[in-house]
Amino acid sequence: MILGRANIATLLTSLSIQGCGIITGVLTARILGPTARGELATVMLWPMILSNLGLMGCNWAVAREIAADPQRESDWVQVAAISGLALACSYLAIGYFLVPYLLPSDKQHLIGLTRVCLLLIPLDIFNQILLATEQGRMRWRRYNLLRASFFAFYAVLICGVWLSRLAEVRWFVWAFLGSHLLAVGIRLAIQWKALMSSRLHVAGCWRLLRSGIPFFWSTVSNLLTLQLDKVLVVALMPTKAVGLYAAAVTFGNAHSALGEALGITSFAVLANESSTEKQGRILSATFRQATLTALGLGTVLACLIPFLVRPMFGTEFSRAVVPAVILTVAASLNTAGNILNQGLKGVGQPYAGVVSQFLGNGILAILALVLSPRLGLMGIAWAVVASVCCQVLLLVVAASAILGISSICFWPLHPKDLRVFYQQLAALRAKAFAFSGPGACE
Numbered sequence: 001m002i003l004g005r006a007n008i009a010t011l012l013t014s015l016s017i018q019g020c021g022i023i024t025g026v027l028t029a030r031i032l033g034p035t036a037r038g039e040l041a042t043v044m045l046w047p048m049i050l051s052n053l054g055l056m057g058c059n060w061a062v063a064r065e066i067a068a069d070p071q072r073e074s075d076w077v078q079v080a081a082i083s084g085l086a087l088a089c090s091y092l093a094i095g096y097f098l099v100p101y102l103l104p105s106d107k108q109h110l111i112g113l114t115r116v117c118l119l120l121i122p123l124d125i126f127n128q129i130l131l132a133t134e135q136g137r138m139r140w141r142r143y144n145l146l147r148a149s150f151f152a153f154y155a156v157l158i159c160g161v162w163l164s165r166l167a168e169v170r171w172f173v174w175a176f177l178g179s180h181l182l183a184v185g186i187r188l189a190i191q192w193k194a195l196m197s198s199r200l201h202v203a204g205c206w207r208l209l210r211s212g213i214p215f216f217w218s219t220v221s222n223l224l225t226l227q228l229d230k231v232l233v234v235a236l237m238p239t240k241a242v243g244l245y246a247a248a249v250t251f252g253n254a255h256s257a258l259g260e261a262l263g264i265t266s267f268a269v270l271a272n273e274s275s276t277e278k279q280g281r282i283l284s285a286t287f288r289q290a291t292l293t294a295l296g297l298g299t300v301l302a303c304l305i306p307f308l309v310r311p312m313f314g315t316e317f318s319r320a321v322v323p324a325v326i327l328t329v330a331a332s333l334n335t336a337g338n339i340l341n342q343g344l345k346g347v348g349q350p351y352a353g354v355v356s357q358f359l360g361n362g363i364l365a366i367l368a369l370v371l372s373p374r375l376g377l378m379g380i381a382w383a384v385v386a387s388v389c390c391q392v393l394l395l396v397v398a399a400s401a402i403l404g405i406s407s408i409c410f411w412p413l414h415p416k417d418l419r420v421f422y423q424q425l426a427a428l429r430a431k432a433f434a435f436s437g438p439g440a441c442e
Contacts, residue, residue: 252327
């Protein structure tokens, strides 16, 4: 199941993205050091949150509309682009006035640069909406190439900053925005014909916005899951600790590519499947096999982190080792939760993920406030683990109820799943050897 062609292609793309992320994370930490790295994380935090909120769930809605009616793809591309432009302008204005209130008092000197970084909002909204059309049609090759384009551009530009010895936060912000601009250019060029070939339907814009509302709340809860720990670190910790946490997250999320890839494909596959029985089989099997794989990868990564952080990031980041190990555990569990969350979105049931994430984030906030004064970054990291455990358990219960299957179907430690996984792995290796063998290219 998880070694299908679409999953493998998406996983390889996600791994490439993770590789670019490690390169940029290491270079950024080496050039800036913990304090300036913390400033960069602070500057980027709220523009990233606002850009995702600004989508108002339209990216998920347009993917489902196109999956349901592929013949109207051009119409939906134009509707999504116009809707995205209107939303981007609104959220850009809101963000400009909110920035001084969102930054803590000890980080007010970053207001100007944070406002510059708000240019991310229109760029990211266009990127995600146009990318959603490829996901809805399950054009995985083009989808993955477009998805990876930003990260490739950003890695190249950060390497340029490193070679130029430009050790200032503002250059990293401009590299970040420039990479998004280049990605937007590619996606607009591909969809230009669709944008110009259809007439604008205002009713379609209102329909898309209404359809996006359930997914908007899902986006809010998902953002809390992804960003609440960082918001708390920025609010409660000094800038140097923010930089250390950013380094810990880089390693802790190194194997999150698996959950991201399977979440993407699960959404599209389940959106295109009308049988509830088949949806249940697909989602439970994907969850079981992915959970086993994620736990194995997480264990290996947790053992390697103490030997990798200092050589890669520098001795100044030594205090990030233990939080990185703890966050690796959380990322392994989050892989499983992401598959269930995205799969339930694909069947048109996003509220289960919303409820689980809001409850999980409530646990995160309470535990972080209690533990951080005594344990510092480790307290926040343990709060993340508790939050993810709560979310996964709630999602399993919700998925079993919605799809009409037993919760036991999601239990991953079953010999059958191990056997199926290794059979698929062996088949994949056999194909690879056959492709690379004598005469394969003749």
